Amino acid sequence: MASSSSSSLSRVVVKSSDNNLFVVNKKVASQSQLLKQCIDNMEEKGTNDVILIPLSNVTSNILTLVLEYCEKHADFADDDNNNQELKQWDHEFLKKFDYATLNSLTMAADYMVTKSLLNLCCQFIADSIKDLTVQQIRQIFDIKNDFTPQEEADIKNENAWAFR
């Protein structure tokens, strides 16, 4: 295990589920409430060791992405003026991923308690399932219709104005 002689906790080491180590500076790590809590605990104890935080739920691929997000947001942490630029960056960041990656990223954000990333991912997914037909939703989520035709017609009738 890594041990270091550095005097204050400026960095932490995060271990992914496939056992890769990532050195993360404190400001970046603080974007995750989970990591921040670990750091705060250690600082309270006054330890000088570099701490190792194992994340048994997050693979290296996904952890790399979460840390990329945290790094960007840490840069902007003290600066509200660049909100627009950051929003643009967020959008570009998410656009690249397929659904499988997006879902894993969402779960990692939830696990690491990185609320803004979780919100971002979920809003992105929500936007992509807006304004669809019931049939399309069933396809996307691989859901079997368990209503009888009569039941389905009744529900549709209740909210006739909502159906296009």
Added chain:
Amino acid sequence: MNPRTVEDVIKDFKGRRAAIIKALTKEFEELYILCDPNHPNLCLYGFPNQVWEVNLPGLSGELPEPRVGINFARDVMTRHEWLRMVSVYSDSWLASIASYFATKFSFDKADRKRLSNKINDVPLIWEVVGGKAKKRVKIKGGCLPEEILDEEVLSRLPVRDLLNYRCVCKTWRSLIDDLKFVSIHLKKYKNNSEESHLLVMSRSPRSSIGNEQVLVRRGDTFRKVQQVQNSYAFDTWICYVNGVILVKRGGFRCLEVVLWNPSIARSLSIPKSMLKAMKDATYVELGLGYEFNSNDYKVVAIIYPHAEFIRSSLGKRYCAIVPGLVLVYTLSNDSWTSNLGVSPPPYWSVGKQLYMKGAIHWINFGPKGTNDLLHLPEDSYVVLFDVKDEVFRYFELPFVMKSNFVPQEKLPTILNGSFAIFCAYDHEARHDIWVMNEYGVPESWSKCYTFTLQFDKLLHFKSNGELFYAIHGKGIKSYDINTKRVKDLAKTYSRYSKCRIYTYVESLVLLKEGKLQRPNL
């Protein structure tokens, strides 16, 4: 006895795991109390015999130690966050013990693989206590935990889609109908939090009462988004809370009380059992509020059975001759109860109400207490009805606002999340906005804005500081108190027009309880 085979290690692992799950679920209260942050640094131990213990580090002997100092973080985070944190630590502790054994007993590659497969077969402690062990839902080839899909994704959809998606399958229908989901949706749906749309009710001078047009308009351009089916006349709208309009029909004689959610076209006529008391009363003030602990809605009726009507330069007021009484309707029970122990203030000024932070607020003028009416000074103050406890409370106003002569008009409002009062002065175009920076603390009142603006009617005050107003012959405009920018929104407005604007809220409230409003009623 330390384990030696893969099966032994798994048995050891499962025993410890069961112990910790017990501590984090059934016996969580006990754990919570034991982990007092004032104690020295504590650890949570789970033993192979399924017993758990909170103690100082050092109990593991040769084995890896669990996370030290879990108690320090207990009070700086929510219970839920702390629980999650402890479970994550415990998961990694169990993993480290298993890998310690694997190394110590020199498991070969096949054994190590078998061990890690077996460990991966059982859900993480974090998944169990966080309720995340639930099924995963497939989505476009990937998958998401059901909980995230419900609470984080579906809750961000417009109500129109949600009503539509109710017939996807039975699970989705019961999810969307669930009251907890309704309240989560209210918070998460983006258009609600960004206050991007307005609900605008208007009637041109030539139309008759009951022919009000209700539209959803964009907040920035005022462009029409959709038309809303409306069955309630202009002056029956009392207030708008979480997407629900409280409607009082019958004017003075309160004949019917209705809750109406225009975004899903549902309305509910409130039982008439108590209506007789209201019909015969001199004055009835109705209010609508939301109680977040029980996720319930309440209508309060403040009834003055016999009161004197006073109209003066101070506005309209009622002075109780017979003490007033309070009735409360609860949506979940669909019934009224009378609250005998609580009495409203002896004087009631007619004015707008504002719901925020679990209470309905009015600005009132008169003595607060019921005793010694003659000797109490008359003051302006804020009277609140606490929706949870069903009692009245009072906020003092800053000194310059206490006398009712200056300023002439006081409108309760919300500015950037704080309770605020918009003040208008007679014969003057000057306006002040006072903000109660710390809710409930009268010392924190401060006058944050003063500006000059000429208008005939103030239509709406949006919580970001945008003011909507109308000028006879000139139309409807908005004014931003921060940037001081004026925007022209509509060209026509005459003083004989009627117009009302609210910040539009899409919600599923009343989906279960309400009846569908058929078009062309």
